[in-house]
Amino acid sequence: MAKLDFDLPKLGPNLEIPVLQPDAMRGVGPYVAKPDHQAPLGFPGELVDDWHDVAIAKMGELLGKYRSFKVYLDSCVKCGACTDKCHYFLGTGDPKNMPVARQDLLRSVYRRHFTLAGKYFPKLVGARDLTKEVLDDWYNYFHQCSQCRRCSVFCPYGIDTAEISMAARDIMDAVGKGQKYCNEIIGKVHKIGNNLGLPEPALLDTLAGLEEDIEEETGVAVRLPVDVHGAEVMLVTPSADFFAEPHIDGLIGYAKVFHQAGISWTLSSYASEAANFGMFIGNYENMRKVSLRIRQAALDLGVKRIVFGECGHAWRVAYSFLNTLAGPFDFLDSRYPVPQHICEVTHDLIQRGALTLDPSVNDDKVVTFHDSCNVARASRMGNLPGGQFEIPRAVIRAAVNHFVDMADETIRDRTFCCGGGGGLLTDDLMELRAKGAMPRMQALQQVVEEHGVTHMAAICAICKSQFSKVLPMYGLPMHMIVSVHQLVGDAIQLGTKD
Amino acid sequence: MSLTSILFASAFYFAAAVLVAGLLYRVVDYARTPAPLKIPTTPAPTTRSGVVLRMGHEVLLFSSLFRSNKWIWLFGYAFHVALALVLVRHLRYFTEPVWLPVALLQPFGIYAGMVMVAALAMLWLRRFVVPRVRYISAPSDHLWLLLLILIGLSGLALKFVAHTDVVAVKAFFLGLLYFDWQPLPGDPLLLLHLTLVLLLMIGFPFSKLLHAPGVFFSPGRNQVDNPRERRHLAPWAADLENR
Numbered sequence: 001m002a003k004l005d006f007d008l009p010k011l012g013p014n015l016e017i018p019v020l021q022p023d024a025m026r027g028v029g030p031y032v033a034k035p036d037h038q039a040p041l042g043f044p045g046e047l048v049d050d051w052h053d054v055a056i057a058k059m060g061e062l063l064g065k066y067r068s069f070k071v072y073l074d075s076c077v078k079c080g081a082c083t084d085k086c087h088y089f090l091g092t093g094d095p096k097n098m099p100v101a102r103q104d105l106l107r108s109v110y111r112r113h114f115t116l117a118g119k120y121f122p123k124l125v126g127a128r129d130l131t132k133e134v135l136d137d138w139y140n141y142f143h144q145c146s147q148c149r150r151c152s153v154f155c156p157y158g159i160d161t162a163e164i165s166m167a168a169r170d171i172m173d174a175v176g177k178g179q180k181y182c183n184e185i186i187g188k189v190h191k192i193g194n195n196l197g198l199p200e201p202a203l204l205d206t207l208a209g210l211e212e213d214i215e216e217e218t219g220v221a222v223r224l225p226v227d228v229h230g231a232e233v234m235l236v237t238p239s240a241d242f243f244a245e246p247h248i249d250g251l252i253g254y255a256k257v258f259h260q261a262g263i264s265w266t267l268s269s270y271a272s273e274a275a276n277f278g279m280f281i282g283n284y285e286n287m288r289k290v291s292l293r294i295r296q297a298a299l300d301l302g303v304k305r306i307v308f309g310e311c312g313h314a315w316r317v318a319y320s321f322l323n324t325l326a327g328p329f330d331f332l333d334s335r336y337p338v339p340q341h342i343c344e345v346t347h348d349l350i351q352r353g354a355l356t357l358d359p360s361v362n363d364d365k366v367v368t369f370h371d372s373c374n375v376a377r378a379s380r381m382g383n384l385p386g387g388q389f390e391i392p393r394a395v396i397r398a399a400v401n402h403f404v405d406m407a408d409e410t411i412r413d414r415t416f417c418c419g420g421g422g423g424l425l426t427d428d429l430m431e432l433r434a435k436g437a438m439p440r441m442q443a444l445q446q447v448v449e450e451h452g453v454t455h456m457a458a459i460c461a462i463c464k465s466q467f468s469k470v471l472p473m474y475g476l477p478m479h480m481i482v483s484v485h486q487l488v489g490d491a492i493q494l495g496t497k498d
Numbered sequence: 499m500s501l502t503s504i505l506f507a508s509a510f511y512f513a514a515a516v517l518v519a520g521l522l523y524r525v526v527d528y529a530r531t532p533a534p535l536k537i538p539t540t541p542a543p544t545t546r547s548g549v550v551l552r553m554g555h556e557v558l559l560f561s562s563l564f565r566s567n568k569w570i571w572l573f574g575y576a577f578h579v580a581l582a583l584v585l586v587r588h589l590r591y592f593t594e595p596v597w598l599p600v601a602l603l604q605p606f607g608i609y610a611g612m613v614m615v616a617a618l619a620m621l622w623l624r625r626f627v628v629p630r631v632r633y634i635s636a637p638s639d640h641l642w643l644l645l646l647i648l649i650g651l652s653g654l655a656l657k658f659v660a661h662t663d664v665v666a667v668k669a670f671f672l673g674l675l676y677f678d679w680q681p682l683p684g685d686p687l688l689l690l691h692l693t694l695v696l697l698l699m700i701g702f703p704f705s706k707l708l709h710a711p712g713v714f715f716s717p718g719r720n721q722v723d724n725p726r727e728r729r730h731l732a733p734w735a736a737d738l739e740n741r
Binding site: 017019020063064065066067068070071072074075076077078079080081082083084085095098100101104115116117121123124125126149152153154155156157158159160163284285288319320321323324327328337338339376377378379380383384385386388389413 | 524527528531532533534535536537539540541542543544556560562563565566567570574624628629630631633634635636637638639641704705706707708709712713715716717718719723725726728729730731732734735738
């Protein structure tokens, strides 16, 4: 592994609150979007001349459109409850990574322009003008928030920094200072249909190759169908599932589940992406446009159900927003929720005895589960609150014999982000990603030492990519990270139900 | 009628008007601003009554804060409960005859006053000794605590150090309620106590004290988790569909 050009935090026996290190993560932020990346999303190509006035006007517009934004800016009492909850603060010690301090970067400008106290007594209430320096600080530090919502769990008013950072990014896009990584990707989805810009022929080719691999390995012809008209299920999955490790083994797992359950299914080449980066940049119109592709694909293919693959922020948009953004889905089978998570589907099938799983296949593994932040704190599975914790665990337990949870304060709704969510999974933010992963790595290290954990399962494409990258930095094996449906896929006894 | 009495009577009408109008304006503004997406912090209740229960826990027990930080919870909760008791105790100045529960709670109100000042002092101390909290504190964060502490101390001093004519004070406030102005005793300590309260009332709708109405409007806490069952379309978002 290449030597790191920054110091990683040490993994201690306990998670320590770091000493404040002002400006530890000061910098210019991730690469700024070029005009080519901005235009397809409807944003100005570069910083506009009257950016100050445009930014303030945009802030005013968002204050009128989003109750969360307004109430959260007004309600903070600076109690400090959130100050030690952000993984980026814990990993970097930079005080501007404390959720309240991150919010204050924007709140100070809000107060100056939209409150009486800030207009007349700016110093008293910590209000300040939007200068170029402030804008640069926004760009840097609002791209050090993965919108994981951990702070909001602990806030007495439920103030969610994700809402503030989404608004900040929307404002920055409006003045022409967008983030390259997110905006380039959204442009690819608008144009081609997935984050990778993988065109249909390449997709077909990849999947055909995979089908051969599965048949070679198992002797069973498991299909990975694309654009099959009239299939029962349309599966929408993150495009990383088509090529990245360990994602691809999850995709094989979904295919085996559908195969054994005898459910006809298809992928769509038009909507070949579950992720919706429109949420990361806080832009309703782009998020809606991406969502509408899924509706269109479901209509075109005449499917009866929509199922989402393993993807964290995607599941948030799918579960919480899809019906609102692209509904109503009254043309689908009303006996099933729209959309469903693949874990819900697999769980139901296991309950009904429709799958034959042999967990002893995975006896070489001691598995733990990483609750992906947006699944945990911004969505649900099943009918009961908390199903997003229980259902994936139930699926894993059906597929493995040895399962251990990490420390209570690091799982379920108190889970730590992997460090790469919210549009930060880009190489130009590697130092941030590595340091932000520290709290999760610490909890993992603990169960490795105490319980001999060998694998960590996850249901998010970003988590999987991020962990593949950072595990080795912390001296843990890269292949520890697995898809939940890889465990399922390995345990399924194909041929037993045919 | 002394000039002081007239000044204070006018000031209380003004402050009450600012407080009520200011809060009403905020509440109406919050209520009118759409929440275009379902963003409850999950796990969240799936029914309306579940949300009432969740909100009840938050408002009456500060349950999220309890999970977050036991010290802030202890001092913050002690302060708010004590403040509530102190306010109840003060109802005796505005009711004739005094309501029975208010009468019964009188002695507790005094202890509450002491607890309130102590809890506020601890909250203020945190702003100096915990570096993270010191970092996020603006001058106004200190001043609100100072103001509340001074209100508490001057109130306690009126009880334990320099009594005022409470019967006359009550007559003054009842007079305000019934538009039949009565003189206010001129004790400096009383006037200080009341001046500080006036500042609190006027500043409330323009400050972080808006967390009081704000918590009820927090989408993270007050939304029902049912986005798959129901669309949640804001009017401005619905307009996009009609384009």
